[in-house]
Amino acid sequence: MSRRPIIAGNWKLNLTSAEGVELAREAARAARDADAAVVLFPTSLAAPSVRRALDGTPVEVGVQNVWYENKGAFTGEISPALALAEGLTWAIVGHSERRRIFGESDELAGRKAAAATAEGMKVILCVGETLEERQAGETLEVVRRQLEAGVIPVRAEPLPESLVIAYEPVWAIGTGRTASPEDAQEVHAFIRGWFRERFGEREAEATRILYGGSVKAANIAGLMAMPDIDGALVGGASLKADEFCAIIRYKEL
Numbered sequence: 216m217s218r219r220p221i222i223a224g225n226w227k228l229n230l231t232s233a234e235g236v237e238l239a240r241e242a243a244r245a246a247r248d249a250d251a252a253v254v255l256f257p258t259s260l261a262a263p264s265v266r267r268a269l270d271g272t273p274v275e276v277g278v279q280n281v282w283y284e285n286k287g288a289f290t291g292e293i294s295p296a297l298a299l300a301e302g303l304t305w306a307i308v309g310h311s312e313r314r315r316i317f318g319e320s321d322e323l324a325g326r327k328a329a330a331a332t333a334e335g336m337k338v339i340l341c342v343g344e345t346l347e348e349r350q351a352g353e354t355l356e357v358v359r360r361q362l363e364a365g366v367i368p369v370r371a372e373p374l375p376e377s378l379v380i381a382y383e384p385v386w387a388i389g390t391g392r393t394a395s396p397e398d399a400q401e402v403h404a405f406i407r408g409w410f411r412e413r414f415g416e417r418e419a420e421a422t423r424i425l426y427g428g429s430v431k432a433a434n435i436a437g438l439m440a441m442p443d444i445d446g447a448l449v450g451g452a453s454l455k456a457d458e459f460c461a462i463i464r465y466k467e468l
C-alpha cells in the first residue's frame with residue numbers, strides 16, 4: 216500500500232505572523248507538485264494569518280498543542296473546536312517538549328489525541344525515548360507505553376487518515392544528532408508492528424509514521440529511503456526557507 220508522505224514544520228515559539236506568512240508562501244511554492252503533503256505548525260497567534268495566506272494551496276496548517284475540552288475555564292488553552300473554526304486542521308500531541316517542560320503525561324496525550332480526532336482534527340502523536348532510556352535498552356518499551364496510552368483512547372480502531380505517529384527520539388530533537396536511518400527504521404518497524412498487532416494489517420499498512428529529530432536537507436533522503444519512514448516532523452530546519460523547501464522536495468536531492 217502506498218502512503219502519501221508528510222513533511223511537517225514545527226515552528227515552536229518562533230516567527231511573527233508576518234514572518235510566518237512569508238515562509239509559508241515559500242513552502243507553498245515548494246509544495247506545488249511535490250510528492251509529500253505539507254503541514255505547518257506556527258504559534259497559535261500566527262496560525263490563522265498563515266492559514267489565510269495559504270488559501271488556494273494544498274498546504275495545511277495546525278496547532279502545536281490542544282486541550283481536550285472544547286470550552287470553559289481553561290486559561291491559556293486552545294481547543295479543537297476553536298482551532299477548526301480557524302481552519303487549523305491538524306494538532307501535534309505529546310511533543311517531548313510538552314512532556315518534559317510542561318509535565319504532560321502519556322495519559323494526557325491520549326486524552327488530547329482522542330478529543331482532537333473526535334472533533335474532526337488530524338493528529339500527529341509524538342513518541343520517543345530519552346537518551347537514558349535508549350542507553351538502558353528501554354527504547355521499544357517506552358515507545359510501546361506511549362502508543363498504548365496515546366492511541367488506544369482515540370477509538371477502538373484509529374483512522375489512519377487522522378492519526379499519524381511521529382517517532383522523535385528526545386536525544387535527537389534540536390541537538391543536531393539524528394538517528395541513523397537504520398536505527399530509526401528499527402523503531403518505525405516496531406511501531407507498525409504494534410499497529411498490526413492491535414488493529415490488523417490494513418490499518419498498520421495505512422498508518423503514516425514520521426521521523427523527527429534534527430532532520431535537514433542533508434539527511435532527509437537517507438531517512439525517506441527506509442520502508443517504514445513516511446515523512447518527517449521538522450523543527451529547526453523548518454524555520455529556514457531554503458532548507459525546508461529542499462526537505463519538501465527531497466526526491467530531487
Ligand code: PEP
Pocket residue numbers: 225383387388389390391427428429430448449450451452
Ligand atoms: C521537533 O520539534 O519536533 C523537532 C524534531 O525539532 P528539530 O528538528 O529541531 O530536532
